[in-house]
Amino acid sequence: MDAAPDSSSDVAADSSDLDASLDVAPDVTADTGLEALADVSDSISSDAADADGSDAPCPAECTGGCAGGVCLILGPPGPAKTDVTCPMGWPCRVKCISGGTCQGNILCGDGRCTVECGGTGATGMCGGNVDCSKSSDCTIDCLGGGSCDGKITCGKGPCHIECGGTGAAGMCTKDIDASLATKVDIYCMGGSSCAGTVTCGTGACLLKCGGSGAANMCKGSIDCAKATSCDIQCLGGSACASPITCGKGKCTVACGGTGAANQCAGSIACTSSCACDVSCIGGGSCAGGTTCPSSSCTVSPKGCTSTPSGCNACK
Numbered sequence: 001m002d003a004a005p006d007s008s009s010d011v012a013a014d015s016s017d018l019d020a021s022l023d024v025a026p027d028v029t030a031d032t033g034l035e036a037l038a039d040v041s042d043s044i045s046s047d048a049a050d051a052d053g054s055d056a057p058c059p060a061e062c063t064g065g066c067a068g069g070v071c072l073i074l075g076p077p078g079p080a081k082t083d084v085t086c087p088m089g090w091p092c093r094v095k096c097i098s099g100g101t102c103q104g105n106i107l108c109g110d111g112r113c114t115v116e117c118g119g120t121g122a123t124g125m126c127g128g129n130v131d132c133s134k135s136s137d138c139t140i141d142c143l144g145g146g147s148c149d150g151k152i153t154c155g156k157g158p159c160h161i162e163c164g165g166t167g168a169a170g171m172c173t174k175d176i177d178a179s180l181a182t183k184v185d186i187y188c189m190g191g192s193s194c195a196g197t198v199t200c201g202t203g204a205c206l207l208k209c210g211g212s213g214a215a216n217m218c219k220g221s222i223d224c225a226k227a228t229s230c231d232i233q234c235l236g237g238s239a240c241a242s243p244i245t246c247g248k249g250k251c252t253v254a255c256g257g258t259g260a261a262n263q264c265a266g267s268i269a270c271t272s273s274c275a276c277d278v279s280c281i282g283g284g285s286c287a288g289g290t291t292c293p294s295s296s297c298t299v300s301p302k303g304c305t306s307t308p309s310g311c312n313a314c315k
């Protein structure tokens with residue numbers, strides 16, 4: 001008869017095997033579970049930052065968040081003159097939509113900067129200066145009546161400025177300094193908009209003064225002396241009331257629009273321009289006279305043309 005198994009030794013062996021398996025098993029605790037959850041949370045946060053367009057945390061100045069990697073600042077209410085400052089290293093969008101918002105200065109950062117001053121029926125936004133001098137690209141929309149009541153300064157990149165919305169008037173009342181900009185587009189479409197001096201930059205400059213039924217745009221002098229080309233359109237009634245100075249590049253000045261009169265009351269100087277075309281279409285326009293590159297480029301009684309031989313030296 002066979003001997004019965006040694007049950008006590010078998011139990012000991014099984015117990016030894018169990019201890020060995022426990023020794024090699026991972027030490028799963030509540031702490032490691034929490035650490036795993038933290039890793040997942042960090043991964044989600046990282047993905048959210050990537051989707052937002054920037055790994056950097058959204059700066060505190062960006063009161064509207066940083067969706068798409070753009071710092072959105074919601075304009076502070078008036079009448080307090082609270083400055084708005086965009087953070088460096090971020091594209092920035094400043095929204096001053098409600099009436100009376102953004103009464104302090106607006107200081108753009110070194111990225112692309114967009115400033116919106118005006119909403120439907122709202123007035124009096126952006127009462128201080130708008131300084132875009134550090135920005136790589138600048139867009140300033142002064143659409144509400146009486147908006148942008150301070151000086152506007154562009155940076156070294158392209159600069160686009162709109163002064164006027166439907167039925168609105170009195171936008172951009174102070175100087176516009178775009179002397180550093182490589183490309184300038186300024187639209188003074190609201191009545192009595194762009195009342196200060198306008199200085200163009202070093203590249204092409206387009207200045208349009210006049211909208212449907214609007215008058216008295218661009219009252220201040222227009223300095224286009226450093227621009228590679230000047231396209232100045234004085235279309236509204238009594239638009240461009242002060243002197244216009246062109247530089248060495250091609251200069252085109254249109255004085256007159258449909259039903260409007262008395263444009264270009266100041267002098268127009270394009271003596272150094274490689275080509276100059278000044279059209280005096282509106283009744284009473286060009287009252288200040290025009291000096292062309294040469295007498296052969298003169299159009300009776302007051303305009304200039306680049307059509308005759310020797311009147312277009314632009315390369």
